[in-house]
Amino acid sequence: MQLSIRDILTTMDYGPAPEADTVAREWLRSHDGGFDHFIDNAWVLPADGARFEVSEPASGRLLAEVAQGGEADIAQAVAAARRAFGPWSALSGHARARHLYAIARHLQKRERLFSTLESLDNGKPIRESRDIDVPLAVRHFYHHAGWAELVDTEFPDHRPLGVCGQIIPWNFPLLMLAWKVAPALAAGNTVVLKPAEYTPLTALAFAEICREAGLPPGVLNIVTGDGRTGALLVEAGGVDKIAFTGSTEVGRRIREATAGTGKKLSLELGGKSPFIVFDDSDLDSAVEGVVDSIWFNQGQVCCAGSRILVQEGVAERFHHRLVARMELLRVGDPMDKSTDIGAIVAPVQLERIRRLVAQGCAEGAVCWQPKTPVPEEGLFYPPTLLTEVEPASTLAQEEIFGPVVTSTTFRTLSEAVELANNSRYGLAASVWSESLNVTMEVAGRLKAGVVWVNCTNQFDAAAGFGGYRESGFGREGGREGMAEYLAPVESVAPSMLPAGKRLSALPDYAAEVSVFAPQTGIDRTAKLYVGGRQARPDSGYSATIHDAAGHAAGQVGLGNRKDIRNAVEAAHKARGWETMTAHARAQVLYYLAENLEARAPAFAERIESLTGVSASLAKEEVAQSIQRIFWYAAQADKYDGAVHATRTQNVTLAMNEPWGVVGVVCPDESPLLALVSLVMPLLAMGNRVVAVPSAAHALIATDLYQVLDTSDLPGGALNIVTGNAEELALVLSQHDDVAALWYVGTAAGSAAVERASAGNLKYTWTNHGIRLDWRDRRRAQGRDYLRRATQIKNIWVPYGE
Ligand code: NAI
Numbered sequence: 001m002q003l004s005i006r007d008i009l010t011t012m013d014y015g016p017a018p019e020a021d022t023v024a025r026e027w028l029r030s031h032d033g034g035f036d037h038f039i040d041n042a043w044v045l046p047a048d049g050a051r052f053e054v055s056e057p058a059s060g061r062l063l064a065e066v067a068q069g070g071e072a073d074i075a076q077a078v079a080a081a082r083r084a085f086g087p088w089s090a091l092s093g094h095a096r097a098r099h100l101y102a103i104a105r106h107l108q109k110r111e112r113l114f115s116t117l118e119s120l121d122n123g124k125p126i127r128e129s130r131d132i133d134v135p136l137a138v139r140h141f142y143h144h145a146g147w148a149e150l151v152d153t154e155f156p157d158h159r160p161l162g163v164c165g166q167i168i169p170w171n172f173p174l175l176m177l178a179w180k181v182a183p184a185l186a187a188g189n190t191v192v193l194k195p196a197e198y199t200p201l202t203a204l205a206f207a208e209i210c211r212e213a214g215l216p217p218g219v220l221n222i223v224t225g226d227g228r229t230g231a232l233l234v235e236a237g238g239v240d241k242i243a244f245t246g247s248t249e250v251g252r253r254i255r256e257a258t259a260g261t262g263k264k265l266s267l268e269l270g271g272k273s274p275f276i277v278f279d280d281s282d283l284d285s286a287v288e289g290v291v292d293s294i295w296f297n298q299g300q301v302c303c304a305g306s307r308i309l310v311q312e313g314v315a316e317r318f319h320h321r322l323v324a325r326m327e328l329l330r331v332g333d334p335m336d337k338s339t340d341i342g343a344i345v346a347p348v349q350l351e352r353i354r355r356l357v358a359q360g361c362a363e364g365a366v367c368w369q370p371k372t373p374v375p376e377e378g379l380f381y382p383p384t385l386l387t388e389v390e391p392a393s394t395l396a397q398e399e400i401f402g403p404v405v406t407s408t409t410f411r412t413l414s415e416a417v418e419l420a421n422n423s424r425y426g427l428a429a430s431v432w433s434e435s436l437n438v439t440m441e442v443a444g445r446l447k448a449g450v451v452w453v454n455c456t457n458q459f460d461a462a463a464g465f466g467g468y469r470e471s472g473f474g475r476e477g478g479r480e481g482m483a484e485y486l487a488p489v490e491s492v493a494p495s496m497l498p499a500g501k502r503l504s505a506l507p508d509y510a511a512e513v514s515v516f517a518p519q520t521g522i523d524r525t526a527k528l529y530v531g532g533r534q535a536r537p538d539s540g541y542s543a544t545i546h547d548a549a550g551h552a553a554g555q556v557g558l559g560n561r562k563d564i565r566n567a568v569e570a571a572h573k574a575r576g577w578e579t580m581t582a583h584a585r586a587q588v589l590y591y592l593a594e595n596l597e598a599r600a601p602a603f604a605e606r607i608e609s610l611t612g613v614s615a616s617l618a619k620e621e622v623a624q625s626i627q628r629i630f631w632y633a634a635q636a637d638k639y640d641g642a643v644h645a646t647r648t649q650n651v652t653l654a655m656n657e658p659w660g661v662v663g664v665v666c667p668d669e670s671p672l673l674a675l676v677s678l679v680m681p682l683l684a685m686g687n688r689v690v691a692v693p694s695a696a697h698a699l700i701a702t703d704l705y706q707v708l709d710t711s712d713l714p715g716g717a718l719n720i721v722t723g724n725a726e727e728l729a730l731v732l733s734q735h736d737d738v739a740a741l742w743y744v745g746t747a748a749g750s751a752a753v754e755r756a757s758a759g760n761l762k763y764t765w766t767n768h769g770i771r772l773d774w775r776d777r778r779r780a781q782g783r784d785y786l787r788r789a790t791q792i793k794n795i796w797v798p799y800g801e
């Protein structure tokens with residue numbers, strides 16, 4: 001029906017505003033609707049000829065047939081990337097920068113092709129792909145062209161990793177590609193990328209762009225396929241890093257599969273991000289915030305603000321305004337420029353949304369959906385608000401990944417923080433209040449990698465993005481994102497090993513550990529150190545420590561699972577260590593170093609007798625330990641964050657935050673210096689530590705108790721549990737309340753720790769059995785340790801009217 005201007009002015013309704021999809025369809029036609037893998041700058045037939053269909057979520061129409069990658073395809077792509085790695089990494093940073101600029105420009109020239117293709121393939125509104133996905137992808141390549149230029153000067157003594165296997169999801173297909181490919185190439189790596197099976201098309205178009213822009217063959221390879229192809233890439237030999245974005249469940253499997261291989265890993269997983277509305281916030285802005293937060297990209301956003309927490313006094317008013325706003329949202333054709341909510345990516349996802357909402361309603365939630373029509377054909381779901389949602393219910397805990405938001409009320413700031421943190425995830429959060437004090441207090445206390453103050457879903461290539469807890473580890477974007485694609489020059493990459501060898505196959509080097517045996521007789525055993533006091537081991541058992549000549553030198557307690565539990569509890573209680581000023585922490589550590597110095601001769605003697613090194617080496621070890629404590633004490637108030645140069649009208653703070661409670665398992669060599677080198681960076685940054693010292697030379701650690709007692713270190717900041725290091729390492733890796741674990745020991749132990757940590761996706765740093773010379777200041781001390789001792793929280797604070 002043709003509307004007259006009078007009709008339009010009366011209803012003020014939008015007419016259809018379709019975006020032409022001709023460029024995208026022509027491009028598909030130019031490929032006869034079928035695609036092979038992209039390897040070595042050429043289209044390569046899948047080895048076994050297998051293919052699958054890719055269709056349009058909005059209509060169900062077939063878009064293309066795409067190759068299903070198998071083992072041979074992955075091997076071919078990895079081999080191409082390997083061949084290309086040498087020459088690509090040998091290029092100057094400037095030369096690589098020119099390539100990245102060329103890619104950015106070519107992409108920019110094709111913005112229309114990419115945005116229409118993305119909307120057809122994914123079902124997202126064209127307004128979003130045109131204004132957000134594609135421009136941000138372009139921005140990532142420009143930004144990282146800059147990093148390529150600067151990598152030598154900004155990251156001295158670092159090298160690229162080698163071949164990176166990258167696996168991306170379907171919610172932001174091109175943007176996720178840009179987040180992964182741009183930093184990898186800038187750092188000098190080569191790439192094998194596997195796009196998601198629902199949305200591979202923009203990645204394939206991107207491959208063509210790279211070839212056209214003159215990227216050398218093999219630098220970027222694309223193998224399409226489903227989860228099986230992804231798993232093959234994870235397991236493939238010759239891959240040095242896996243970067244994954246997707247579900248927590250698959251992230252966990254990838255952690256297990258890469259355990260012990262030495263492949264560097266970054267995981268960007270699910271979320272259940274809180275959207276906190278205080279009673280003094282600008283409610284209308286907060287309502288618009290919800291729209292951008294959960295109805296952006298149909299809510300299929302890992303950092304979607306899917307849990308509203310609203311202060312009790314304004315809850316009714318807020319819900320009322322939100323429901324009214326929901327009536328105005330338009331659900332339908334993604335290619336229509338006035339569509340707010342497009343199609344859900346696949347039938348299985350739509351089913352999941354329906355099932356979870358039905359379950360939530362059965363559990364007592366109240367469901368609000370607008371009366372505006374939803375197309376009957378295609379995969380559509382209306383915007384949905386669920387109120388009266390219990391914090392522990394499925395709806396409040398599970399990632400729904402659809403246009404569904406829950407709402408729960410709170411009374412006080414502390415309750416808001418507690419509810420917000422009551423999640424296994426920790427990706428993002430949005431905080432709304434007109435009070436700067438309130439927002440910054442809350443931002444600091446939230447366990448989330450990104451916090452948006454009075455705004456939401458802000459992204460930029462210059463700021464890191466990534467999660468805490470089961471939302472994964474590693475950051476994408478900014479300086480912190482670049483670090484994920486680099487390693488210290490001297491480190492060993494898995495692909496540098498002789499053919500067929502995995503890192504975990506290197507010989508174990510652990511010194512022989514004394515056989516532990518129950519002891520009888522007078523108990524003169526050194527106890528454990530828990531909560532600032534000596535504590536008897538739960539087992540009641542102790543172990544004899546022998547000196548270098550094989551004589552019994554003393555006994556230490558044999559800690560077990562329960563002792564670790566007590567130590568972790570004590571560490572959690574010592575939160576004051578984290579909240580005290582960095583200056584105060586530094587003073588405590590200086591004092592500790594001085595106290596160690598006062599006992600230096602005794603420690604040197606102990607080292608000499610236990611390890612058999614010469615007197616001068618033992619003396620040197622103590623001296624170096626003291627110096628190292630001073631170095632980290634000095635860093636306590638200097639290893640600070642940054643203000644990222646993101647978009648205008650925004651201050652984006654990158655804050656280095658301690659992990660919380662960290663486990664440390666120490667090696668046998670240089671027992672005092674290694675312990676100090678591992679524990680001190682963590683303490684300096686405000687972590688609380690549960691340390692398992694060298695089992696063979698545990699008396700060195702128990703001698704430290706006196707030093708700790710006479711220093712001002714608060715009880716619980718450093719806990720020491722002696723015993724079988726390998727067993728205790730496993731207990732620490734499985735412990736849900738230990739946020740991170742540093743393990744230095746055997747290759748087998750490293751693999752076991754990585755595997756065991758998959759349960760709660762704990763960040764682990766292991767040495768893969770590779771011996772480190774703790775006296776080598778360049779490798780055993782430095783900013784890399786401080787970087788590992790912290791995780792970065794990016795806080796976005798907008799300003800202006
Ligand atoms: P998914 O994690 O299975 O898929 C993401 C990517 O991983 C795809 O490229 C897929 O082919 C690949 N993959 C699947 N299994 C793999 C394996 N064993 N090894 C290596 N790669 C593998 O996610 P899916 O099934 O598409 O969605 C399920 C749920 O996951 C969603 O409902 C949502 O809750 C969550 N999700 C979260 C995302 C995020 O950005 N955090 C993105 C996509 C999904």
